[in-house]
Amino acid sequence: MTLTATSFDWVRQLVHRESAIVLQPGKEYLVEARLLPMAQQRGLSGVSELVESVRSRPDAATTRRIVEALTTNETSWFRDGDPFTALTGTVLPQLVAARRPDERLQIWSAACSSGQEAYTVAMLLSDALPNAATRVSITATDLSRQMVERTRAGRFSQLEVNRGLPASMLVRHFTRAGNEWEIAPALRRMITASECNLAAPLPRMGPFDVVYLRNVLIYFDLPTKQAILGRVRQLMRPDGWLFLGAAETTLGVDENWERVVLGRGSAYRPRKGA
Template identity: 85%
Template sequence: MPLNAATFDWVRQLVHRESAIVLQPGKEYLVEARLLPVAQKMGLSGVPELVEKVRSRPDPAAMRRIVEALTTNETSWFRDGDPFTALTSTVLPSLVAARGPAERLRIWSAACSSGQEPYTIAMLLQDALPSAATRVQITATDLSSQMVERTRAGRFSQLEVNRGLPAPMLVRHFTRAGSEWEIAPALRRMVTASQANLAAPLAVLGPFDVVYLRNVLIYFDLPTKQAILRRVAKVMRPDGWLFLGAAETTLGVDDSWERVVLGRSSAYRPLKGA
């Protein structure tokens, strides 16, 4: 039974209220595909029955499963490449020069999905900075509790490690764990994963030297993008660096950021006095 307008509208409003993600008309197929497994796990015949059940008897856990199922968890190792090259070639040397030798470097991987981004950063910094294991702290957050648990576990399938992870890094930083690959304990200790909703007031985070907020803003409307960028600015150090996705920018959204070209990539820094 296909989704009718009322069912889709209820899901759309729930997702926007809980996560600020905008589901445009025409995304009915996505809602159907993502929520059918949720309905089946609950012993229901389909998405309309799932929505009717939750509408008639509100269940916070079921609502959370619906919202999490409709968040995009697309990720890969070294995704888009250039923002990670810029981290080791430009950003890290500038931070090391500006900080004291014992001062911790704090990095936030927002919307970390299943952990490829924060562990990409951890591998790069361990290779580039001898003291990374004790000096670098990476905070990974995601809206999905399932993705947070996967990040904490640090285990990946063969298919997942095949998506962008260079073979030398796989050999150097992973060990076999049955049919999966497990990240080295030293790298897992560098990463702390927790649940966070970017569209809500942030818990005690920061201050961060670097924030990776990549391929996230594209899912929000303009006021939400502006609010998120303001929240991010509040948890960054004044000389911090913000990396966005290739299709994202602060230009025309929030004028309190300065765009800095870094080779084939770019980053954003808080404007002084903004």
């Protein structure tokens, strides 16, 4: 049974209402692919039948699973490279020089997915700072409860560690745990993972020295992008650094940010007085 237009519209509205993510027409294939396993688990003929069953008998747990299934959890170690090179080459030296030795550096990995970004940062800072375990605090958040739990666990399959993780770092920071690899406890203790909907009022966090908000804004409409950038700025230090995805920018969206070129990439800093 193919996905009907009515079912697709219902899913679009649900996802936008719960997460502000915009599913454009033409994304029917994505809805089919992400929700078909859920329909099959229930012995249903297809996604439209799943949608109709939820519409007729509303179920908070199932609607949450639908929304989480349609939030993109694509990630890898050192994804895109440049934002991590900039962290250790430019950002970290400036922050260390500007902060007291006893002052904790706070970093936020927003939309952390299963934790690769947050643990990439933890490994880099552990290697760069002798006292990173006590000097650095990393907050990892995601809309998906499942992704938050995976981040807390710090366990990854062989396939996952093969996606961008240098062998030297695997040996140095991971141990075997059955068929999986487990991140070192010291690095796991650097990270606090929790659920967070970026499109809703944010919890009290920070203030952050560095925010990784990468490959997230592309899924929102302009007003939502502006609202998210405004809320994120309120949680940052005046001299903090914001990293976006390679296809994302604050230009033409929120002029309260200053773009700074860092090597082959760029970052954004709050404008003074913003």
